[in-house]
Every structure is written in C-alpha cells, then in structure tokens.
Amino acid sequence: MGIKVGLQGYTVREYMRFDPLGALRKTAGIGYRYIELPNYDASGSAYYGLSAEEWKKEADAANISIIGGYVTNLTEENLEKTCTFFQKLGCSRLVIPIDYFPSRKILDEKCRFYNKAGNLCQKYGLSLYYENHYxxxxxxxxxxxxxxxxxxxxxxxxxxxxxxxxxxxGLVDPYAFFRKYPDRIGSIVQEDYPLDQIDKFNMWNFKNHHPIAENIQYDKLLQGNEIQNIHPVQCELFTEIGEGILKLQPIIDLAAEIGNVSYVLLKQDFTRRPTEFESIEISLKNYRKIRGVDC
Known part of the structure; x- marks a missing residue:
C-alpha cells in the first residue's frame, strides 16, 4: 500500500457552496476515496448548514471517507464542540489551514493553545494538524x-x-525540510505551478508584479490579511498536478522513505479548466502515474 491520495475540498469550494453533498458525490464519482472538507467555522454550529450525521450518511453512501477538515476561528471555548463534531464524522484529523504570528508574544500564546488543542483532540481520537504557507x-x-x-x-x-x-x-527546499523534521510531517498537500507564470514564482518578489502585494516582504512579518488580499490576483498561478513545473515523484519517494506520511492531498486554489471537477479528474489521472501512491 502506498501513500493514500485524497482531495482537500477547498479545491471544489465553489460547487460545494451551493451543493455540498453533490460535491461530495461528484468527488467520489471521479474516483477519490478520501476527502478533507474545507471551511469549518468553529464559531458556528454546522458544516455548510449540515449536521455531522448528514455528512457521514452521504459519505458512506458514496463510499468516500471524510478524513478531516479545515477549521477556522478555533478557540478554547469552541474546541470541545468542534472535536465532538469531527468525531461524529468519523474523522482522524483537524487542520488549521493558516495562522499568523506578527509577534513573539502572539506566537508563544498560539503554541500554548496548539498544545492544549492537540491534547483534547487526542481524547476524541483526532490529531491536530497545521498546514503551512510561506x-x-x-x-x-x-x-x-x-x-x-x-x-x-x-x-x-x-x-x-x-x-x-x-x-x-517561499524559497524553502522541501527535501531539506523533510530530512530536518521527519517526525513532524504526517501528510503532504500538493499543488502545481504553471511554467508560463515562472516569473511570479518567488513570493518575496511578488510585489514587483502586483502592487496589491506590497506588504509581502521577507523582512516584514505578515500581520494576518496579506495572503487573503492577494488571492484575487493569483488565479493564474496554479495548475493541475503533473501539468506544471513541480516535481512530484521525488517528494513522494522521500515521504515513503521517511514513513510517517499517511496522505497526499491534492489542493488547487484556482483552475483554468471549465469546471473544478474537470480539474480534479486530470490531477487524479496524473497521480495514477506516480509510484508509491494509493489511488
């Protein structure tokens, strides 16, 4: 058995907004067997207006496993309620999709919270994950x-x-990072980058292409809204897995060698294809050409 291929549901978020269960069925119909749901707001009470039981029933019927989900606005006050919801879904993980650390004091406070949250997650049979950016x-x-x-x-x-x-x-060598922190990486999120946009690849120079990114500078700590602000001008900077310039096989090989990685999750912020589902179908076909994965 290789590393399991799954889909981060953020990739099909536009369809999921108006037909979340239909998006789940379509994803399963294309051939994905594992999905991580997007956009769970811990300050709310349901996921796209649906209960955990409704999600679980639909996933079981479609023969797809909901392994976890992105969680935003997680606090000590709503942490237990959130863990209960994801436990009912039959998940194994909660994922903090992004966070910001504008000062050392804030970073230290968040680390204390992450440890507390991770400890409570364990009591519910869950693991707490963090997904990096740059x-x-x-x-x-x-x-x-x-x-x-x-x-x-x-x-x-x-x-x-x-x-x-x-x-x-962010100009960080993923192979060196893997080898430095082999015990901390439990899953991989993969996106791909189109060759025709190579001049914009370096995030620390992105401000040279779009004035809206002026506040993204290597020596200026991000404060909390810079990534969201530039989202609309990054639509062309993603492509389907295997269609771009990022080499996937060496990363999968290294992950398999290390042995801690359970899932590789496709995530694509935007697509140039007519639909999100056409996009994820192309990526799945290309994943099936990669050694060491289970899809």
Missing amino acids: HEFQQMDGQTIMSLLLSQTDPELFHLSLNTYWLMR
Missing part, C-alpha cells in the same frame, strides 16, 4: 517562525500537513 519561514528572533512553532509544540500533539507548493514559493 510566511512561516520568515525570521523571528534569529530563527524561522516554523522552527519556533515546532520547538514549542509537542510532537505528539501538533503535526504538519506540509504544503510543498507554498514551501517552494
């Missing part, structure tokens, strides 16, 4: 934010879902 590799007190995050969190309670696309766009 800003976690900015410098703080002579170290990267990522190194501080990992040094101040318990390896048993706080895991990485490593987004290799954003890692490389």
